[in-house]
Each structure stands twice: as structure tokens, then as C-alpha cells.
Amino acid sequence: MANHKSALKRARQNNKRQLRNKAKKTQVKSVTKLVETAIAEKSIEKAQKGMKLAQKVIAKSAGKNGILHKRTASRKISRLSRKLQSLIKSKAA
Secondary structure: OOOOHHHHHHHHHHHHHHHHHHHHHHHHHHHHHHHHHHHHOOOHHHHHHHHHHHHHHHHHHHHOOOOOOHHHHHHHHHHHHHHHHHHHHHHHO
8 A cells, every 4th residue: 555645645536536437437338228228129219319318428438538448439339320220221111
């Protein structure tokens, strides 16, 4: 464990950041699951609303907070939107 005053402060800051990052990652997983369940239920309107929220949350966690890498965030958004588009196309056909 740290002994110096600055090292103790750094340890406290790291704990706060860890909790904040964990909460944001959980939020990303939750909105992703929300969209995927809406797609599984074949509810286009619900999935589109969830997709809008998911894009916002995922992009924020990558850009502003740096919790996710920008390419990881882009990949997650892309995969969700592909699933949504395939649902829309299957409903239209």
C-alpha cells in the first residue's frame, strides 16, 4: 500500500475513477441489451428508440470519458445498427 501523501491521494482517485468507469460500462451493456431484446421481440419502434439512446451512450463513453476505445465503440454501434436494419428489411419483405 502507498505511504506517501501523494500516492495515497492517487489511490483514492483511482478508486473513484474505477467506480465511475464500471458504472458507465454497465450502462453501455444495459442499453445494448435493451436494443437486442427489442430486436428479438421484433419491435421496430422500440428498437429504434433504444438504438438512438445506445448510440449516444456508447459514443459518449468512448469520446468524452475514454472508457471504451473509439474503434470498440464504433464496432458496437455498427453491429447494433446492422441487426436493426436486418430486422427492418425482414419486416418490409
